[in-house]
Structure formats: structure tokens, C-alpha cells
Amino acid sequence: MKKFTKGFFVVAVFGGLFAAGFCWRDLQQGRFPSARTVTTFMGIDSGGNALSIGQQFQQTFNKISGEYVRATDSKKIKYSAISGMMASLGDPHTTFLEPTIAKEFDIETSARFFGIGARLMPDPLGVKIANVFTNGPADRAGMKASDTVTAINGQVMAGKTPDEIADKIRGPKGTVVNMQLLRPGVPNPINIRVVRDQIITPTVESKILPDKDYGYLSVSQFSAPTAKQFVTEVQKLEQMGIKGLVIDLRGNPGGLLNTASDMLALFAADKVVVSMKERTRTTYERTASGQVRKWNYPIVCLMNEDSASASEIFAGCLRDYGIAQLVGDHSYGKASVQNVLPLRDTASVKITIARYFLPTTPDIGRKVDEDGQYISGGLAPDFPVKIDPNSDFVFGDLVKDPQLKKAVEVLKSKQ
Amino acid sequence: MSKDNSGVKGALAVLGGAVALILGMVARDKSDMGGIVSRDPLTGVRVASRDGSPTEIEIPERQYFEEMAELLKREYVDPVENDTALLSGAVKGMIGSLNDPDSIFMDKEEFRVFQNMRVGKFEGIGVELFYTFPRATDNKEADGSKNDDLIFPKINVAAVTPGGPAERAGIKPGDVIDSVNDHWIINTDLLIRIRNVAKLVQQKKRPESELQALRVELRKKTESMMAPNRAHDLLTIGTKGAVKVAWLQDGKTISASINKAPSEIKAVTSEGGVISLHMITGVATELQRIFPADGVAVLDLRNNNSNDVSVTRELLGLLGPSGVYGRMKSVRSSEPLEVKTGQAKAKKLTLIVDQTTNGSAAILARALVAKGIGTMQGTVGKRLFAGEVVRLPNGDGFTLVRAEYSEAKS
Numbered sequence: 001m002k003k004f005t006k007g008f009f010v011v012a013v014f015g016g017l018f019a020a021g022f023c024w025r026d027l028q029q030g031r032f033p034s035a036r037t038v039t040t041f042m043g044i045d046s047g048g049n050a051l052s053i054g055q056q057f058q059q060t061f062n063k064i065s066g067e068y069v070r071a072t073d074s075k076k077i078k079y080s081a082i083s084g085m086m087a088s089l090g091d092p093h094t095t096f097l098e099p100t101i102a103k104e105f106d107i108e109t110s111a112r113f114f115g116i117g118a119r120l121m122p123d124p125l126g127v128k129i130a131n132v133f134t135n136g137p138a139d140r141a142g143m144k145a146s147d148t149v150t151a152i153n154g155q156v157m158a159g160k161t162p163d164e165i166a167d168k169i170r171g172p173k174g175t176v177v178n179m180q181l182l183r184p185g186v187p188n189p190i191n192i193r194v195v196r197d198q199i200i201t202p203t204v205e206s207k208i209l210p211d212k213d214y215g216y217l218s219v220s221q222f223s224a225p226t227a228k229q230f231v232t233e234v235q236k237l238e239q240m241g242i243k244g245l246v247i248d249l250r251g252n253p254g255g256l257l258n259t260a261s262d263m264l265a266l267f268a269a270d271k272v273v274v275s276m277k278e279r280t281r282t283t284y285e286r287t288a289s290g291q292v293r294k295w296n297y298p299i300v301c302l303m304n305e306d307s308a309s310a311s312e313i314f315a316g317c318l319r320d321y322g323i324a325q326l327v328g329d330h331s332y333g334k335a336s337v338q339n340v341l342p343l344r345d346t347a348s349v350k351i352t353i354a355r356y357f358l359p360t361t362p363d364i365g366r367k368v369d370e371d372g373q374y375i376s377g378g379l380a381p382d383f384p385v386k387i388d389p390n391s392d393f394v395f396g397d398l399v400k401d402p403q404l405k406k407a408v409e410v411l412k413s414k415q
Numbered sequence: 416m417s418k419d420n421s422g423v424k425g426a427l428a429v430l431g432g433a434v435a436l437i438l439g440m441v442a443r444d445k446s447d448m449g450g451i452v453s454r455d456p457l458t459g460v461r462v463a464s465r466d467g468s469p470t471e472i473e474i475p476e477r478q479y480f481e482e483m484a485e486l487l488k489r490e491y492v493d494p495v496e497n498d499t500a501l502l503s504g505a506v507k508g509m510i511g512s513l514n515d516p517d518s519i520f521m522d523k524e525e526f527r528v529f530q531n532m533r534v535g536k537f538e539g540i541g542v543e544l545f546y547t548f549p550r551a552t553d554n555k556e557a558d559g560s561k562n563d564d565l566i567f568p569k570i571n572v573a574a575v576t577p578g579g580p581a582e583r584a585g586i587k588p589g590d591v592i593d594s595v596n597d598h599w600i601i602n603t604d605l606l607i608r609i610r611n612v613a614k615l616v617q618q619k620k621r622p623e624s625e626l627q628a629l630r631v632e633l634r635k636k637t638e639s640m641m642a643p644n645r646a647h648d649l650l651t652i653g654t655k656g657a658v659k660v661a662w663l664q665d666g667k668t669i670s671a672s673i674n675k676a677p678s679e680i681k682a683v684t685s686e687g688g689v690i691s692l693h694m695i696t697g698v699a700t701e702l703q704r705i706f707p708a709d710g711v712a713v714l715d716l717r718n719n720n721s722n723d724v725s726v727t728r729e730l731l732g733l734l735g736p737s738g739v740y741g742r743m744k745s746v747r748s749s750e751p752l753e754v755k756t757g758q759a760k761a762k763k764l765t766l767i768v769d770q771t772t773n774g775s776a777a778i779l780a781r782a783l784v785a786k787g788i789g790t791m792q793g794t795v796g797k798r799l800f801a802g803e804v805v806r807l808p809n810g811d812g813f814t815l816v817r818a819e820y821s822e823a824k825s
């Protein structure tokens with residue numbers, strides 16, 4: 001009898017521990033596993049009188065793929081269903097990548113493709129060249145900032161997104177891409193032939209502005225070597241005795257949070273960079289630590305709607321710390337972190353898993369209307385200056401860049 | 416000795432407990448991940464083909480849906496609790512993938528307005544609209560390959576309510592809506608025109624200036640845009656406020672600010688010996704009441720867009736003898752359009768139709784002519800479809816085209 005109770009006790013304890021292990025993930029989040037998880041594990045199909053949501057989905061799927069007047073592609077309908085389900089959350093960064101698209105994503109990130117060395121901006125006629133990398137293939141072929149690419153290899157690019165166009169520009173090393181360009185002030189389109197080559201993206205470039213008083217430093221993205229390059233370029237400018245610094249973050253899509261954080265540590269010690277809010281964890285703060293430099297001159301950051309993610313953190317923190325002022329257009333408003341999960345059928349999903357907040361600026365998360373048009377979000381500039389897309393502007397050219405002009409005015413006013 | 420023994424026992428118990436806990440966690444991982452999420456993208460559950468490269472495997476749609484819903488609930492930054500909203504989103508995606516102007520997903524509000532329209536009650540400016548997509552052959556690249564752009568349809572006017580706000584402003588069936596509240600309604604037509612002209616310019620058949628003019632037009636229009644479904648909502652939902660509309664009529668652009676107000680289309684109106692029919696529920700009963708005793712009538716079937724073929728059947732039963740009037744066909748089936756109890760004495764009908772006669776009205780006209788009961792004045796529109804209306808659990812809904820009419824006997 002005693003043995004039986006003891007045996008029962010042992011089984012109960014082990015069973016309880018097993019259950020605790022099974023529920024561990026949910027218990028961490030302060031809830032119990034859903035009934036479906038348990039029934040799935042036990043091999044039971046949750047039935048009941050009312051149709052489950054899965055059964056309702058199956059019914060509708062069968063109706064659309066089986067009763068539509070024309071032939072249907074059930075795989076296409078299936079993937080469209082998953083895309084639609086994810087879109088219903090209203091978050092543009094939570095998306096489904098079909099197998100074919102997922103493969104392209106792989107290729108893109110593995111950098112086996114080569115480009116022409118130019119930064120692109122959206123334009124209804126195709127894509128606008130924001131700048132060309134010095135001595136890159138585009139530069140060597142004579143492309144210039146503010147050119148508009150209207151056709152690639154004879155194919156008209158009007159109405160396509162910069163991402164779609166970038167896909168067409170990239171290709172194997174040594175191959176040729178033919179482009180048609182419109183250049184402000186030139187009546188006829190220009191045809192140009194560029195040989196694709198490996199691009200070493202300079203993430204930081206600096207120059208002294210014509211009046212010799214102010215330094216201009218363009219940060220195109222936050223990659224691993226950026227922080228080091230940033231310090232090198234700053235030192236170069238300081239040796240020339242600058243009285244102020246313009247940090248250009250326009251078109252900077254972001255990159256590594258660590259890099260932005262390291263760069264912020266040059267300005268202020270042990271201050272909060274962002275506070276992260278995840279679904280499953282309580283909010284936690286991230287601080288920047290490192291050797292603080294002396295900045296004996298005013299600083300202005302340039303940004304526009306193509307400045308996103310890490311560049312918003314960098315510019316936003318500098319302003320929140322009271323170090324820099326912002327000039328240009330509002331930034332993109334990317335204030336969330338995504339996780340990419342590969343799926344068994346080679347598709348993948350990108351899901352927003354966390355949001356972050358700047359030290360004092362309220363939520364900068366981008367809001368769009370039903371048409372995907374911008375409503376609010378991003379960092380609001382202290383000195384708003386818009387650029388007319390039809391004008392003959394060149395980034396970084398004091399005469400042809402109204403935003404840079406304004407930035408220098410702001411620096412002058414601080415002398 | 417016994418002390419040592421209990422120590423070993425205790426250690427074993429703790430170890431066993433830990434194993435049970437870990438087994439539980441592993442079981443959970445298996446339970447969750449056994450489905451869709453690949454545990455290792457390179458070597459995990461991916462099936463390798465004979466040459467060793469990974470191939471796509473099929474996951475059944477219901478499993479896919481259920482597991483993705485669970486995944487979102489587990490991973491997404493905000494709580495995801497509304498299952499029916501996920502289902503609706505999935506249906507919206509599926510219907511959208513058909514790219515069919517007559518198979519439309521509607522949110523709750525749009526569906527409410529749609530249901531009211533089916534009994535003749537209108538909001539907004541009093542218009543019934545339909546979408547037209549560019550023909551597949553038009554949307555091609557210069558080298559003949561398929562263009563992979565998103566396709567945006569044009570918004571056409573199918574019908575206006577008599578005396579309603581749109582009609583008073585001069586909007587007519589067949590017009591195309593160009594902009595709403597000064598936002599150009601994105602459509603693929605302008606891009607197709609640019610591609611076509613670019614091709615001709617390359618062949619030196621057209622001057623560069625023509626292409627340049629189109630580029631200027633596109634750049635100007637894209638400064639302020641609106642998606643077609645949003646424009647559709649602004650024109651058809653609500654009875655308060657004004658909306659600024661620009662529309663194309665006979666090659667001209669007209670614009671006006673139009674006040675929204677409730678309006679209606681009656682099922683049957685009779686004027687000067689012509690009976691106008693609007694294909695809504697109850698039209699057959701109404702028609703029966705006023706139908707001339709001699710059986711000779713002129714029926715106006717213009718400005719009809721509904722694809723509810725049950726209305727067609729009722730009207731055929733009122734106007735013609737029993738029998739088969741043609742077939743409703745899809746890729747999978749072919750069913751007779753049949754009237755079980757019809758009229759012994761055949762009627763003599765003149766049918767006024769044009770390109771705004773579509774759906775159930777167009778089928779009615781073609782069926783009556785095929786049976787020799789009526790003669791058509793004009794040609795009906797191209798859309799001879801029968802659709803089904805489905806309501807989803809959260810109040811959203813959709814229409815799905817199921818069959819197309821054909822006079823064929825079999």
C-alpha cells in the first residue's frame with residue numbers, strides 16, 4: 001500500500017514536471033498553452049459543434065479554388081491567403097515571403113550579386129540616383145546624382161519600386177546593364193552602358209564644404225566598420241579646423257544597432273539609446289558605453305524619409321541628448337525589430353517581434369493610411385526643408401542642395 | 416550507508432525531474448514546430464530531390480493557415496486574439512489573387528452598403544461602380560514578356576440612381592472616375608500607355624516629346640494618389656459631407672463637388688411605354704403587377720451590373736415558357752439555365768440594352784432572345800457572369816464569380 005502511494009507520488013511529480021516543461025514557454029509569458037496546442041500534441045482534432053476557424057478557412061478555400069468560374073492555382077491561392085492573413089495585422093513589416101521570393105531574399109543577403117555603385121531614391125518614372133560612389137562602375141560610366149533611370153535594358157521602369165529596379169540593376173560581375181537616363185537640364189534622354197562590378201560601399205565619406213569652415217560627413221549605412229570609419233573621417237575634418245559639422249543621414253536605411261550605439265557612445269557616456277519592448281519580456285533599456293570624445297563645435301544632422309532604423313536612433317538620440325539639431329524632411333519611422341523564420345516549404349515569414357523607443361522622443365512608429373501613404377511618424381526635423389523632386393538638386397552640393405544649405409545656416413547661427 | 420543511499424536516490428530524483436521537465440519542453444517544441452517552421456533552414460526537414468538540391472514540399476492549406484495563425488499569436492509584438500480577423504485577412508488575400516473585377520472582398524462597412532444596394536438603396540453620391548482590369552495582352556513588356564507590376568483597375572460607373580447626387584452632377588453610366596478629392600486614382604493604364612509609346616519612340620515611329628508629355632503627366636499625377644478601393648468607399652459609403660470627383664466622359668474630364676445623400680433605384684419604373692428594370696430582389700413581383708395584358712412590352716435593361724442570377728430565373732419564369740434557356744458554364748461544370756414553371760402564353764418583348772447591360776440583366780436579354788421571345792436593340796456588355804455572395808463570421812463578405820452564360824444547348 002505504502003509502495004503504491006509512493007509510486008503514485010513519483011509518477012505525479014514527474015508528470016507534473018513534464019507538463020510544466022510543456023507549458024514552459026507560455027508560463028514565461030504568463031498564460032497557459034492554447035487548447036489547440038494541447039489537442040495537437042495529443043493527436044486530437046479539436047472538433048465541437050461550431051466550425052473551428054481552421055474548418056471555416058478550409059471551407060472558404062475550397063469554395064474559392066473549386067467553384068470559381070475559371071481554372072485556379074491552388075498554391076497561389078494558399079500563399080495569397082497567408083499573405084492576406086499577415087497583412088490583416090496592419091503592420092507593413094510583418095510579411096509572408098513565398099518560396100520564390102524567399103530565394104531572392106537569400107541571394108540578396110548573401111551578396112553574390114553585383115551592382116553599379118549608386119544609391120537609389122523613388123521616382124514615379126523609375127528611380128532617381130541619390131548619389132554615385134566615387135570611382136564605382138556608375139561613376140566611371142558618367143552617371144550623376146539626380147539622374148532618373150527610366151529604362152533598363154529596354155524595359156520601361158515607370159511605376160516600379162526602387163527594390164524592383166535594384167533587382168534589375170544587379171547581376172553577375174562583368175555583365176553589362178544598359179540604362180536610359182533623364183538628366184535635369186538635358187532635353188534628350190541619355191543612354192548609358194555600365195559594367196557590373198564588386199562594390200565596396202564606403203559607409204562614411206567626408207569633405208570640407210567650400211567656405212572651409214564646415215565639415216560634411218555622409219553616413220550611408222551602419223555596418224560593422226562604420227564606427228571606426230566615422231572616427232577617422234571626423235579626425236580628418238578636425239585637423240582642417242572645422243567650426244561645425246553636418247552629418248548627412250539622408251537615404252541611410254539603417255543597419256546594425258550595435259554600430260549606432262558605439263557611435264553614440266562617442267557623444268555621451270552611459271546614456272539610454274533605446275528601450276525595447278517585446279511581447280514576451282518586460283521593457284529593457286539599452287545604453288551606450290565607450291570613450292566619450294570632445295566636440296567643440298555645433299552639429300547638425302540631415303535626414304529625409306529614406307532615413308530609417310539605426311539612422312533614426314542615431315539622429316534621435318543626438319537630439320534627445322541635446323547635442324545636435326535635425327534639418328531636412330521627417331524620417332521614415334521604423335521603430336520595430338523583425339525576425340525572419342524559414343518555413344518547411346522554403347517560404348519564410350518576417351514578423352515584428354519588438355518595438356523600441358528613443359530616450360525622450362515619443363513613439364516614432366510610421367502610420368500609413370489605407371493606400372499606404374504616409375500619415376505620421378518618424379523624427380520631425382527642427383528645421384524642415386523639403387526638396388522639390390522636379391528640381392535640379394544634388395546631394396552634398398552646397399548650391400544645389402537646399403537642405404544642406406539650411407544645415408550650414410543653422411551652424412552659422414550658433415557661432 | 417543508508418545515508419549515502421538516500422543521497423544517490425535524491426540525486427537521481429532531481430535528475431529524473433530535470434529530464435521530465437526537458438522532455439516536456441522538447442515535446443512542446445515538437446508539437447509547435449513539427450508543422451511549418453523549419454528548425455534548420457539548411458538541413459532540417461527540407462526534402463532533398465535526387466540531385467541534392469532542396470525542393471519545395473507541399474503543406475496542406477488548412478494546416479498552413481492554422482499553424483501560421485498560432486505562429487503569429489506566439490511571435491507578433493502585439494497580442495493577436497481575433498481569429499475571425501485573421502480568417503477575413505486570408506479570404507481578402509485569396510479573393511484578391513483572382514484579379515477578377517466581379518469577385519470582390521468587402522469589409523463590414525462595404526458589405527453593408529453592398530447588401531443595401533442589392534435592394535436598391537444607395538448611400539454616397541448614388542452610383543454603382545465596377546472595376547476593369549487591363550487586358551493581359553496590354554500589360555506586356557517591349558520584349559513580349561509578362562509585366563510583373565501590381566495591377567490597379569480603373570473605376571467605371573455602372574449605374575446612377577435616378578435623381579441622385581451623381582446624376583444631378585452629370586455623371587453617366589459608362590463614365591470613368593479619374594480622381595477623388597484631388598487624389599488621382601492609381602490605374603495601370605497610364606503605365607501601359609507609357610510602355611507602348613516608349614516602344615514606338617525606340618522604333619522612331621513617334622517623337623520623343625510625346626513620351627516626355629506622358630512622363631510629365633505621370634509625375635504630376637503621382638504627387639497625390641489614392642488606391643481604387645479607397646476611392647470606391649469615398650463615393651459609396653455615408654450620407655453626409657461632400658466629395659470632389661473628377662470623371663472622364665466622352666474623352667473630356669469633368670469635375671464637381673458632390674454632396675452625399677441617400678438615394679434609391681426602384682426595381683421597376685414605367686414611363687412612356689418603356690419599362691425600366693433594375694435587377695434587384697423583388698423585381699419580378701413588381702413587374703408582374705404592371706405588365707401589359709396583351710403581353711407586348713418594351714423593357715429597358717441598361718445600367719445593370721448585379722450578377723445575381725436568381726433574379727434572372729424569376730424574370731424568365733414570368734416572361735417565358737418553361738424550358739432550358741442556355742447553360743451556366745465554368746471550367747468544371749455546365750448546368751442548364753432552366754425554368755421549371757413558365758408562362759403558357761409567350762410574350763413579345765423589345766429589349767433596350769447597351770454596354771452598361773451586364774451580369775444578370777445581360778443574361779436575361781440573351782436568354783430571351785435565344786428563346787425567340789424578344790429582340791434586342793443594342794448589344795449587351797461583355798460580363799455575362801453569375802456570382803455568389805458570401806458573408807464571413809465578422810461581418811465582412813465577398814462575391815465570387817461561379818459561372819458564365821452561354822446560349823449553347825449543351
